[in-house]
Amino acid sequence: MNGVATREKVIVDTGTPAEVVRVDAVPRVDTRRAWLALGVAVVAVLGLYAPVIAGMAAEWSEFPSLSHGFAIPFISAYLLWSRRHLLAEAPVQGSIIGLPLIVLAVSMLLVGSLGAEPFLARFSLPIILMGTVLFLMGTRVARLSRMAIAYLALMIPLPYLTLNAITYRSRLFDAGATATALGWLGVPVLREGVMLQLPNMRLMVADDCSSIPAIAALLALGAAYAQLQARPTWARVVLTLAAAPLGLFSNIVRIILTSLGAYYLGPIAINNVIHKFGGTTVFLATVVLLVVFDSVLSRFYTKAQS
Amino acid sequence: MRIGLPLGVILLVLAAGAGILHTVPPVKGAVNPAAVFALPVTLGAWSGTDGISEWILPLDPSEQTSVRRTYRNGTHVAWISVSQFGVQNDEARRASINKIYPIQNVSLIEKLSLTVSLTGSPASPVTLPAVVVHQDLGRLLVTYWHQIGNDVYGGEYRYRLTLMRDLIFKRRADTLLVRIATSAAPGRPVADELAVLSDLATSVRAALSTEFRK
Numbered sequence: 001m002n003g004v005a006t007r008e009k010v011i012v013d014t015g016t017p018a019e020v021v022r023v024d025a026v027p028r029v030d031t032r033r034a035w036l037a038l039g040v041a042v043v044a045v046l047g048l049y050a051p052v053i054a055g056m057a058a059e060w061s062e063f064p065s066l067s068h069g070f071a072i073p074f075i076s077a078y079l080l081w082s083r084r085h086l087l088a089e090a091p092v093q094g095s096i097i098g099l100p101l102i103v104l105a106v107s108m109l110l111v112g113s114l115g116a117e118p119f120l121a122r123f124s125l126p127i128i129l130m131g132t133v134l135f136l137m138g139t140r141v142a143r144l145s146r147m148a149i150a151y152l153a154l155m156i157p158l159p160y161l162t163l164n165a166i167t168y169r170s171r172l173f174d175a176g177a178t179a180t181a182l183g184w185l186g187v188p189v190l191r192e193g194v195m196l197q198l199p200n201m202r203l204m205v206a207d208d209c210s211s212i213p214a215i216a217a218l219l220a221l222g223a224a225y226a227q228l229q230a231r232p233t234w235a236r237v238v239l240t241l242a243a244a245p246l247g248l249f250s251n252i253v254r255i256i257l258t259s260l261g262a263y264y265l266g267p268i269a270i271n272n273v274i275h276k277f278g279g280t281t282v283f284l285a286t287v288v289l290l291v292v293f294d295s296v297l298s299r300f301y302t303k304a305q306s
Numbered sequence: 307m308r309i310g311l312p313l314g315v316i317l318l319v320l321a322a323g324a325g326i327l328h329t330v331p332p333v334k335g336a337v338n339p340a341a342v343f344a345l346p347v348t349l350g351a352w353s354g355t356d357g358i359s360e361w362i363l364p365l366d367p368s369e370q371t372s373v374r375r376t377y378r379n380g381t382h383v384a385w386i387s388v389s390q391f392g393v394q395n396d397e398a399r400r401a402s403i404n405k406i407y408p409i410q411n412v413s414l415i416e417k418l419s420l421t422v423s424l425t426g427s428p429a430s431p432v433t434l435p436a437v438v439v440h441q442d443l444g445r446l447l448v449t450y451w452h453q454i455g456n457d458v459y460g461g462e463y464r465y466r467l468t469l470m471r472d473l474i475f476k477r478r479a480d481t482l483l484v485r486i487a488t489s490a491a492p493g494r495p496v497a498d499e500l501a502v503l504s505d506l507a508t509s510v511r512a513a514l515s516t517e518f519r520k
Contacts, residue, residue, distance in 0.1 A: 030309065033309050034309050037309045037310075037312070040313060041313060041316045041317070044316070044317055045320065047320075047324075048320050048323060048324050094309075094312050099312075099315065102316060102319055103319060106319055106320065106322070106323040109323060109327075110323060110326055110327065111470070111474065113327055114327070114330060114473060114474045115469075115470030115471070115473045115474045116469070116470065116473055117470055132316060135315075135316065136312055136313065136316070161462055161466070168415065172414075192413045192414060192440065193412075193413035193415070193440060194412075194413055194414070195413035204411075204413075
């Protein structure tokens with residue numbers, strides 16, 4: 001499909017009047033109209049998805065572990081903005097591949113909305129946006145904006161059943177790792193499931209303490225961080241994926257420190273501001289770890305490039 | 307000019323989607339609410355009294371109707387809850403999807419499975435999920451199943467898929483959640499308690515099934 005190109009004749013002057021000839025030009029693309037059409041389509045998509053977006057926003061505000069969802073659209077917009085010059089220069093040539101994506105996404109929206117499976121409906125949003133960009137603007141623009149669009153997937157809460165199951169497993173893992181570490185540090189501890197029995201008090205690794213909510217936010221952070229500077233694709237992938245184990249590590253260290261505090265200082269270690277803002281502590285610690293990891297990683301790709 | 311065609315196609319697809327979403331009939335109730343009250347006060351040698359502690363089988367904020375009874379058979383105690391859930395497309399339902407067994411002050415939840423011949427015929431057994439819940443007050447053994455109409459679903463994902471299918475094509479999908487709990491004494495083998503649950507599950511299923519056939 002070639003939906004936006006206009007074909008016209010141009011006069012090529014070769015210098016001598018006799019050699020003025022008419023040739024077929026490269027199709028001139030009316031980029032302004034194409035971008036305008038994309039704007040109209042995106043507004044229409046957002047209109048159709050308004051109830052889906054409102055449902056997601058309600059969950060972001062209700063559950064603190066999902067609150068990073070509010071930041072995702074802005075970071076995605078920033079990722080697009082940072083590529084605005086490349087996007088402006090990209091050739092606009094719509095691709096028919098976008099249409100099946102749009103149809104697929106609308107089908108997912110219908111099944112998810114009518115069948116009360118919001119994850120399906122929500123996940124169709126990045127797909128329809130990608131389909132719209134492909135259909136109207138073509139592969140080059142789609143390639144340049146794919147990261148920003150794919151990034152939107154990180155704002156979608158996982159299905160409740162799945163989230164519930166992995167959160168519980170994560171609590172068990174966190175409690176096990178903490179008990180082992182406390183044993184190494186000479187603190188007597190008896191672990192039963194998610195409970196840690198210290199000589200002076202009993203601690204529970206609660207849902208909010210589990211690493212899973214933190215990992216969702218940190219993956220979003222890692223993906224954004226990886227996109228900020230020019231680096232090879234493999235380095236971006238490694239940085240994005242590294243946010244998850246680094247977040248897990250930070251969270252376990254936080255639980256160990258809290259447990260040590262509870263053992264040596266008593267309940268004040270639990271009832272304080274630092275523990276209440278545990279998510280923020282983990283977030284900041286992971287940012288620091290990501291920066292350190294990035295500087296280590298950069299040595300590899302700088303060496304490879306040189 | 308040609309940009310108008312793809313834009314038009316997109317707007318048409320979106321309008322079709324919006325049209326379908328806004329013209330489908332609302333979801334209706336399907337289950338006979340009387341089915342909930344079909345849980346008999348006496349189940350074989352077990353006799354029941356109304357009421358169950360929240361710490362044993364938590365109440366779900368989304369349930370419309372429920373019968374919650376404590377059954378005794380000599381020194382044995384079991385708790386049975388039959389709850390009806392309506393308007394399954396309600397957003398609020400998802401937040402309560404895990405109110406099956408207690409999760410507060412619980413140190414460990416061990417998953418088990420319980421194969422029961424709910425129809426009375428060994429040829430068609432159903433595998434029900436079961437858990438041992440370790441609490442401060444002791445251990446609880448809980449088994450449960452979902453029911454859409456007279457059909458029993460032990461697996462959570464199969465139940466969700468069937469519910470989704472019914473919501474889309476039939477626009478009606480009330481469901482029942484049947485939960486049976488018993489205390490698991492530390493010295494007693496879990497297999498014995500599972501056998502108790504199995505007997506109770508068969509009796510409850512038979513009582514509900516009779517009501518659905520009416």
